[in-house]
Amino acid sequence: MLAMTNDPSVELLRTISDVLDIRAVFPRVAEIANHVLPHDCLELVCHDRYDRVTLQARSTDAFPEFQQLTMAGEDEFQVVGDLRKSRLQVEHVDPPDFVDRVVAAGYRSLLNVRRRARGQVTLAFFSKRPDAYDQSDVPTANRIADYLALAVSHEQVAEEDRQRAEAGVRAERLDARVRSVAEGRDRKSGSGQPIGQSAAWRDVLKRTMQVASTETTVFLQGESGTGKEVLARFIHRTSPRHAKPFVAINCAALPETLLESELFGYERGAFTGAQLAKPGQIELASGGVLFLDEVSEMSPSAQAKFLRVLQEREFLRLGGTRLQKANVRVIAATNRDLREAVERGTFREDLYYRLQVFDIRIPPLRDRLGDIPLLAEGFLHDLGRSTGMRATDLTREAREALLAYDWPGNVRELQNVLERATILCEGGPITPHHLSLPSPSTPPASSTDLSAVERRTIDQVLRETDWNKSKAASRLGLTRTQLYVRIRKHDLQRPAVPASPVSPLCPA
Secondary structure: OOOOOHHHHHHHHHHHOOOOOHHHOHHHHHHHHOOOOOOOEEEEEEEOOOOOEEEEEEOOOOOOOOOEEEEOOOOOEEEEOOOOOOOOOEEEEEOOOHHHHHHHOOOOEEEEEEEEOOOEEEEEEEEOOOOOOOHHHHHHHHHHHHHHHHHHHHHHHHHHHHHHHHHHHHHHHHHHHHHHHHOOOOOOOHHHOOOOOOHHHHHHHHHHHHHHOOOOOEEEEOOOOOOHHHHHHHHHHOOOOOOOOEEEEEOOOOOHHHHHHHHHEEOOOOOOOOOOOEEOHHHHOOOOEEEEEOHHHOOHHHHHHHHHHHHHOEEOOEOOOOOEEOOOEEEEEEOOOHHHHHHHOOOOHHHHHHHOOEEEEOOOHHHOHHHHHHHHHHHHHHHHHHHOOOOOOEOHHHHHHHHHOOOOOHHHHHHHHHHHHHHHHOOOOEOHHHHOOOOOOOOOOOHHHHHHHHHHHHHHHHHHOOOOHHHHHHHHOOOHHHHHHHHHHOOOOOOOOOOOOOOOOOOO
16 A cells, blocks of 8 residues: 655645534545545544544445444554454444445445544544455554544634633623622512622522523522522523413412312312312413422322422322323422421422422521612612602611611511501601611510410410310411411421220220
């Protein structure tokens, strides 16, 4: 065989220099290489470090297609004199009969070389003549492969630079969007817009925007009143599902049996009183987002059924036999430590991992006090717009009072305080008197203390009414549903009635 001359080398270098897609000039590369290593097909395949095909080019269409071809062994070359007798040694090939197809297409011999270039570059010369190549041709093939490997490396570097540049642009756009949302400049839906400039809140917004455009399940964790539903609705508005429904259901506000019928729906006759079939919230949210608030309060039975929704994207109505498709994106939220609930055995571990694909922890307002002035401005603007009045101002003393308060009820409490103050001030500036907040010298009772008082009160009333929930709810000024929620919240259980001793004259 001919050794590579200077002229073909120069011509080859000229052809591939400054090329950012080797496939565009590969027919010309094969034509030049044919002067020094005659072939009927020249094949170039590049793999990345994970053995994935990143580039593939060939000089002719009259050659069998393949999806994956990885040569066997550590040898940097292979010479096959006759493919009908000595088979090509491969580790992975798709389709499996690729070599048979090559032979059927008339190809008989092969020279294959491998070079390293940010992965692996494989160059194969196929000829329709038996014994067209021998080991003396390997240096020439290697030289051609080196030129191509260099061109591929340049191409890969250019592509990586392009991807980095695009990633930088995306990051800048994301940061600009975060700033815009955090400062409330693109307010589209009143108090439903997440606002805040603190580092903690901007981190929340950044993670929210990163996941919004995907179909990933989102898990929001934060204290009551921190704005979990606001974030869930924001994800829905900025997602591809924004034109479809957003359906919210509070798992803590419904008794166990009612929660399942609300979630999954029911068929006629599924239980007493089910005169007509009714679709559940999963069906009503079809194509959109299903927001499960206080998911930690979901009953074990509902947990098992909802796990199927996440795993198989299907479910059964209560009393039904026909599987329903669940085309929903799930956003779950809780104000409790769900990992702790798993350890206690009150929440399924497999469902926990299904829900916590992408978790966002929302900081309490006391950890982002710097956001209070901007939040207050936004709430007052919304209140003025909803009442048709000019937005009310805060005095300097009122602002200081807002910043000095601990906000156990978080953002929701701030909104309620400002709404009440707006009514009390009757159009004038809001003063500390209108806010009705405890002074810093007399801090309010902690939420833990209030919770303990509530638990003792409810437990006492339940005992006094012999656990008659209707009577207990009436005495406490609650609805039955609210009482059920608090019973579960405080893990209250009716004392067990001691078993009566069995008389020897009255066998059990």
